Amino acid sequence: xxxxxxxxxxxxxxxxxxxxxxxxxxxxxxxxxxxxxxxxxxxxxxxxxxxxxxxxxxxxxxxxxxxxxxxxxxxxxxxxxxxxxxxxxxxxxxxxxxxxxxxxxxxxxxxxxxxxxxxxxxxxxxxxxxxxxxxxxxxxxxxxxxxxxxxxxxxxxxxxxxxxx
Amino acid sequence: xxxxxxxxxxxxxxxxxxxxxxxxxxxxxxxxxxxxxxxxxxxxxxxxxxxxxxxxxxxxxxxxxxxxxxxxxxxxxxxxxxxxxxxxxxxxxxxxxxxxxxxxxxxxxxxxxxxxxxxxxxxxxxxxxxxxxxxxxxxxxxxxxxxxxxxxxxxxxxxxxxxxx
Numbered sequence: 001x002x003x004x005x006x007x008x009x010x011x012x013x014x015x016x017x018x019x020x021x022x023x024x025x026x027x028x029x030x031x032x033x034x035x036x037x038x039x040x041x042x043x044x045x046x047x048x049x050x051x052x053x054x055x056x057x058x059x060x061x062x063x064x065x066x067x068x069x070x071x072x073x074x075x076x077x078x079x080x081x082x083x084x085x086x087x088x089x090x091x092x093x094x095x096x097x098x099x100x101x102x103x104x105x106x107x108x109x110x111x112x113x114x115x116x117x118x119x120x121x122x123x124x125x126x127x128x129x130x131x132x133x134x135x136x137x138x139x140x141x142x143x144x145x146x147x148x149x150x151x152x153x154x155x156x157x158x159x160x161x162x163x164x165x
Numbered sequence: 166x167x168x169x170x171x172x173x174x175x176x177x178x179x180x181x182x183x184x185x186x187x188x189x190x191x192x193x194x195x196x197x198x199x200x201x202x203x204x205x206x207x208x209x210x211x212x213x214x215x216x217x218x219x220x221x222x223x224x225x226x227x228x229x230x231x232x233x234x235x236x237x238x239x240x241x242x243x244x245x246x247x248x249x250x251x252x253x254x255x256x257x258x259x260x261x262x263x264x265x266x267x268x269x270x271x272x273x274x275x276x277x278x279x280x281x282x283x284x285x286x287x288x289x290x291x292x293x294x295x296x297x298x299x300x301x302x303x304x305x306x307x308x309x310x311x312x313x314x315x316x317x318x319x320x321x322x323x324x325x326x327x328x329x330x
Contacts (some may be wrong), residue, residue, distance in 0.1 A: 107305070
């Protein structure tokens with residue numbers, strides 16, 4: 001399992017996450033944008049993710065609900081896509097428990113030698129909003145999300161491509 | 166003509182613009198979101214604004230082209246709306262001459278005693294991108310845009326409402 005790197009500098013409005021996946025960009029992009037796969041990786045493992053809307057294209061909407069199967073506790077998240085291409089995905093993201101101005105999130109996918117480096121930035125509307133997200137335990141949840149995403153990506157690789165052909 | 170206030174602090178990623186309009190929020194919101202009015206206020210006076218798309222609702226798209234009638238020079242801008250209500254409009258904004266990660270823009274409308282205070286924030290993906298926008302002469306263009314918007318708003322007020330009834 002690869003490492004997920006977090007860059008969270010004091011006084012800034014952004015959270016930067018970096019992760020390398022052992023798969024070509026096309027596979028990583030498919031894992032990120034296939035609606036049928038979202039619930040297999042989005043969010044911490046202890047929550048079920050219900051995909052209410054998911055249209056990864058300019059002007060498309062998305063809405064996910066995280067549901068704790070034990071307690072029934074639910075958390076909704078939604079936003080719109082500004083763009084979605086294998087090189088760059090840009091979207092807004094609003095936590096429905098804290099409505100108002102959303103974060104701007106973007107993900108760059110760079111492929112080198114059959115591996116894909118993902119750089120994801122979440123830009124909050126203020127330093128305070130960014131710090132609140134960090135204090136909520138975001139890092140633990142995101143680490144789990146990226147590990148789960150790596151598992152989904154591994155599952156998409158054919159025997160031929162994983163052998164380097 | 167009222168004053169447009171700019172808050173542009175060094176090392177930050179945002180530009181904050183404040184302006185008070187002598188009209189209730191409903192009128193200001195109408196000026197901001199009526200597609201037929203956009204070309205009367207959006208952009209500097211020396212450009213014609215062509216409205217290609219404009220759907221002020223969650224997931225709606227917008228695209229404007231600024232055209233210099235003398236030189237034929239054109240500048241395209243586009244984005245998506247995250248939300249659009251009389252209290253808060255949130256959208257992305259990409260200048261097509263500099264494609265990639267857009268700015269996140271939001272506008273809060275607060276009404277007090279029949280006047281509406283607008284606070285508009287443009288949050289760039291980096292300090293460098295913010296500084297590039299500032300260096301491009303944004304302030305002069307935005308000042309003109311807000312003056313033109315005030316004129317459109319004045320035109321929407323009925324004699325009764327402008328007399329304070």
